[in-house]
Amino acid sequence: MAGAPPRGQPSAGRQARVARQNGSLAKSDKAGNILFALALLACVWFFSVPPEIRRTKICTTDPALAVRVRTECVTPGEWATLVRRHYSSCRGLECVHFDFTVDPATLEFNAKVVEYLRGHEPQ
Known part of the structure; x- marks a missing residue:
């Protein structure tokens, strides 16, 4: 088949979808890390009073x-x-x-x- 990706390799469309998902995952990871840091800071502060x-x-x-x-x-x-x-x-x-x-x-x-x-x- 001409134009088909080699066996075991995702198609170009699938690769593009995965790249977009990875971009949004990176954004959500960053937001999650910020939320985690704020929650940890609040817990540490709470035990300091x-x-x-x-x-x-x-x-x-x-x-x-x-x-x-x-x-x-x-x-x-x-x-x-x-x-x-x-x-x-x-x-x-x-x-x-x-x-x-x-x-x-x-x-x-x-x-x-x-x-x-x-x-x-x-x-």
């Missing part, structure tokens, strides 16, 4: 705000005020203290869940 700020529960719905005395949550604006107050009370690197501790109430709850899943009654 004091646990009192990091462990604060944020209520965003009206029903949650209505019963926030029981849930001890704050609005996003109140949380932002806590963060601003933290950074205004310190200068530079003294604002950063990495703390990877887990809330004791969370540890207790998780231990009960593990005991339940193992088939033992929690104490």
Whole structure:
């Protein structure tokens, strides 16, 4: 057959489609890398603020705000005020203290869940 690509080789049209796809994949890879870097930066920053700020529960719905005395949550604006107050009370690197501790109430709850899943009654 005249003009047909050698056996095992893609046609010129297929090669062009693959090249276009690779171009859009490169763009999406770049966007994905930027998104990943931003998410990683947010996680690192989140662990650099004091646990009192990091462990604060944020209520965003009206029903949650209505019963926030029981849930001890704050609005996003109140949380932002806590963060601003933290950074205004310190200068530079003294604002950063990495703390990877887990809330004791969370540890207790998780231990009960593990005991339940193992088939033992929690104490």
